[in-house]
Amino acid sequence: MMLRVEAIAGGYGNVQVLRGLSFDLAGGEVLCLLGRNGAGKTTALKAIMGLIRLHSGKVLLDGTDLSALPAHEIPKRGIAYVPQGRRLFSELTVEENLTLGLMTRNHGQETLDRVLALFPVLRERLKQVSGTLSGGEQEMLAIARALCVEPKVLLLDEPSEGLMPAAVAAVLDTVHALKAQGVATILVEQRVELALSAADRVTFIENGVARETATPAALRADPAPLHHYVGVGLHGR
């Protein structure tokens, strides 16, 4: 499995955000995107999902050009998205949200059982309207809904936003578990420590371009890129 983002450019209306962004990612790999607010991380994930139109560049999954497909075909190829701010269907129940995930690629009870085993809290709340879940439960539901797609590639946009340390640890565990199953993950994350502990590689984005890619080990040895692109040291922000 190989996801390759090739020099994509695009944005919203007349506002260009991505300016030739490239990176790639193999099965079982966790790539972390780091960059300041407004650097274009969320936009990059939307571009992969086909939610914004590209002016140029390509997104290739195992050689298929995803950017040529209509947006609703892209998740069917095995890409699942956990948007920033979760974007649950908040008027629908937990169960309905999960069903929509399952319907994406026609998965059934077996998948649902596996996902609910990862998030047992959700099983107790299947009939609850998802907008009334706690913040942490909502994040779990957003991830669970994405896992119901049985993705080859998982896009996680700031899953730790507003979560307690224990919930963050649960998210991290999930990422590790998926990695073991060969799922590739793109993780957008503001918390540098979390990013370094989860990632195999870190790509720094600035002004819609990938400036530099490094391993967590290299960044621990020399945190200069962290200072430069994110403006933080290794301890605190």
Next chain:
Amino acid sequence: MSFGPHLLLALLEGTVTAFVLALTALGLSLVFGVMRIVNVAHGEFFMLGAVLAWAFSSLVPGMPALGFLLALVGSALVVGTVAIAADRLILRRLNYAPEATIVATIGLLYIIQQVVLTVYGPNAHPVVPPINFRVVFPWFGYSGYKLVVIGASAALLGATWYTLTRTRLGLIMRATQFDRETAQSFGIPVDRVYSAVFALGAMLAAVAGVLIVPIQQAHYLMGLDPLLLSFIVVILGGLGNLRGTVMAAFVIGLSDGVISVFFSATLAKIIATLFVALVLVVRREGLFGEKAR
């Protein structure tokens, strides 16, 4: 006739109006709820249903029951197709922008009206009811067909309700309504959902038109009243709130029936309009609407 039987008659008439109005308004409400557009041409789908009912039933003269069934299915299919074409050719190209779609559907209203005037002509034509028995009360006889209208409308309302709340198709529609972009990220072809919702909304109006035509005759200007009443009902019920729409249809339909029988149809419309204005002053979210999210 003394007051009691007179009131019973008024309530029966009101119930017929209420059910037909509920069907029509549900279509408008559904389109507004999911697509966030105001379809000013909705009444023309009602009129088209009625006129096509006349056309289909005149294909099989002397067989009113068969003609009626043919009209139900045929009108719904034709109007659904017209609606899908309108969605693809007009609304989609406007990106469903709220103001642009209002103007565009006003245009659609006139196009449909003028085409029907040209092809069908300016005269009203009656359609023979599919059944002919009268229910005999001690004080008056009542058209059995009107009871069929009540039954058929109730069945369709129930079916729509079931589809929206209990089936995967309904789940897809609701997901699209709540978050179009996220729906796409889960493989939902929102373009097709929009076409389907617009067609479904139009077909509900068309079927209402088919049901009403043996009572009212088919005429190319008959779409105006149902449009206005549907707007009243949808606003009263709380925009996009389907349950509220149906309940409001009963409030308006029953009062319309009663006032029309005891006083006049014009007075009924005046009172309904005033009532809505009054409700909106007191409760902006409508009688049954939830507070804005």
